[in-house]
Amino acid sequence: MTESRPVRHSSPALPVAPQPGADPAPVGLAVERVDTSFLEALIGYNARRTALTIISHFLPRMAQFGLRPVEFSVLTLIGHNPGITARQLCATLDLQPPNLVGMIKGLEKRSLLEKRDHPSDRRAQGLHLTEEGSAILEQAQATALALEVEATPRLTPLERVTLIRLLRKVYRPDH
Template sequence: MPAISHTPPPTPPLAAVETVDTSFLETLMGYNARRASLTIVEHFMRRMAVYELRIVDFSVLSLISRNPGITSRQLCGTLGVLPPNLVAIIGALEKRELIERLPHPSDRRATGLHLSPAGQALVAQAEVTAAELEEEATARLTATERKTLMRLLQKIYR
């Protein structure tokens, strides 16, 4: 049986933290993907502000542009937005006269979404800006690294 010490255990040092050690979090793909994603999102919001477009608005317009007649349901499935939350998004874009709702050719429950001429002009400009800001946000990467990064990210989510 060991001797029992009657002195209290030593008080912990309680030193102040000088610089925060984030090395463990940086070994996690989730942490790195999130940080990188947030960085690009910042660039995006700053550059798209002139068009008064959020990321979801830009995505919706771009998808309608390349898929004229797409339905709300298809947009929801593609972008991971729940149907009730798309209503206000579509409504606002329609109120700005950037998109139009036309009857769906074969399903009277649905409506086909189309860009107005103003919407086509806006999305054309916004897509140029999007390409530019991508270059900005990934300026520290070479063209080859950019392609590699794109490919590896797609391997995760596809």
């Protein structure tokens, strides 16, 4: 007599956990093909795998500028927002202030940015790119745009725009 199990109905977009009591894999058999279907149905897994792919292209290409991903982000925000404060950078990039302080000192030491008195807050300093910082950022941003296309060859330009829009909906609820 065969045991009847209830049928599970679920959306194909949602992962389905193995049913308790499911037959375990036979002992002693090698896995021929790894089943990643559950993980591939998770946004976090896919986002992380995508990030790792992009970063594997990003790191070697940004090495010529001596920039890590977070430094690139900081310089980009300063370049597009001259006078931005460290507090604003921390809030925008979700950075801890002690981590940013050392990074800013390092970028200052490399003559890529400078601090200037803030026009309306005597306690704050605005951050500005130097000429050298602007030149490096311009090259680095062009490199970043090119490497993203190279890292995602199976996406059309419209699919890239759609993917970015969808990802932003996850981390920016106001969009």
